[in-house]
Amino acid sequence: MSNPPKVHKFKSLKSLATRLRSDVRDIDCVLVYAYNRTGKTRLSTAFKDAGKKIGKDGQVKSRDTLYFNAFTEDLFVWNNDLDNDTDRYLKINEASSFFEGLRSLALEVDIKGYLSRYADFDFDIDYSKWTVSFRKGADDKIKISRGEERIFIWCLFVAICDRVVAGLDSYSWVKHLYIDDPVSSLDDNNAIAIACDLAALIRRAATRQDDKGEPAPLRTVFSSHHSLFFNVMCSEMGRTQEGQQKVSTKRYFLHRPDADGTFTLRATNDTPYFHHVATLAELQRCVKEDKLYTYHFNALRSILEKTASFLGHDDLRICLAGLDDEALYNRALNLLSHGKYDITQPVEMVDDNKDLFRRILSDVLDRFKFAVPDLAPAEPAKKATP
Structure with missing residues (x-):
């Protein structure tokens, strides 16, 4: 059995941006997957700022990153x-x-x-x-x-x-492109079309030559929370047609396991299996720490809907069929996952709903045997990168 990918831990976005800059010295494109509110936009800004040189007068003298973000x-x-x-x-x-x-x-x-x-x-x-x-x-x-x-x-x-x-x-002056979530407001058809066009652009950037025909590549960092968009990007970047130069890539899952500003970066070759199972890992952590909020029912319902779709069904009830409390679970997911919850001002669940949520999550995990990743190092973490 192969060893799990190493989890790198960072205490700040600045140190994380330094890591990505180190990667793109030798890699054409780094692809980062992370769900919303992880800090992707601030990371792109930290990456951009790290490429600035400020003069004694406080003015920007040079920079190296053209970026797209919020x-x-x-x-x-x-x-x-x-x-x-x-x-x-x-x-x-x-x-x-x-x-x-x-x-x-x-x-x-x-x-x-x-x-x-x-x-x-x-x-x-x-x-x-x-x-x-x-x-x-x-x-x-x-x-x-x-x-x-x-x-x-x-x-x-x-x-x-x-x-x-x-x-x-x-x-x-541009040496790097940093592209963060260009499709958050788009439907799936446009997301796929834009992903294909973006992959073609990154390929041209990676294989660019100067006037003398010497390699003059532009290095790219791409980040997204959109699972379909990320999946298409990975697929397109990994595909090399006859006559094309291979583009080197590295894929990461970015996670913020705590609210203290610590970040973890985990390399993965999967595209992007972390989207749903990382959410499950997050829900498990919230159960363990007794930090359950009303919007967590929405997250669990979304996972079950996608699981049902993967199994060829159009109703999440297939995921609960045969469980001892099937009727109760269905009723709870229908009633408690339709609220318009603001995740920036979360409301904690009442104790009865917490207990019900724990039972649903536990039974679902027992039934489907999800390989839920450990998003924190299995061993005591070494001192984080300053």
Whole structure:
């Protein structure tokens, strides 16, 4: 039996970012899977900050990372024309280094090329005012949905990346791409399409050559909580067609087992089996520590629904069939998992519900024999990386 992958423990995002930077010295692409609220966005920022050089005057003298994360979206702010409800547009924060040289790049054609794959609206960029307006058919200056807005920003980012890979002077400072969760608002069809396009971009970045034909690769870190998107990315990055150069990758599961800021990083070649079983491990830990909150019923129900789907059924009741308390468990999961619980302000379960939750989880684990991972080191942990 092979030894389980080693779990690396870090006391801060800064030390974790240092580890990822060490990885991409020799690896073309590092793929990180972690569920929401683990700290992926802050990790991408820590990685970016580690590549900055600050002068004595406090100004940034150089940097090396072009990144896409939640902050990228914040570079665009809606003007909804609340008075007349007609002149609606996105305002671009032109002061950001993200848009360096954007005016001279003439990216509209490239953006539209990508956008046409995912959406059916069009846009116009006014560089004199640094605004973007949208139109569909005969309607102009329309308000697009949050998902459509995210798709547009993503298409703009990919169009910039194309120019970075091409070696454009405006972005010659870029040595790393860091892409965090570009699909959180997208449906599965768009997630698959974007994953395939992103994998192709990363492959081009990894195999880039300079003017003399010498290797000049861009290294990429990609992180996501979206299991389908992560799975497609791993599959695409691991596939090498005839005539293609192999792209080296490393895959991790990122976990934050405690609330004290400690992080664990575990290498895995599975894609991404941790998505559901890591949630089970988290639920087990919450049971053990008696930290059970109302939204944990939602998490357990989601696991059972996906398990039922994997077994070819469309109803989670198949997972509970034959258990001694089958009727009670079904009723509890239906009633207690439909609340709109805010995980940022969790409400602790009452004692009766805690006991019921423990029983359901225990019986489910006994029935399906999930190989639930130990997300903390099996032996006493060595001193964490400072």
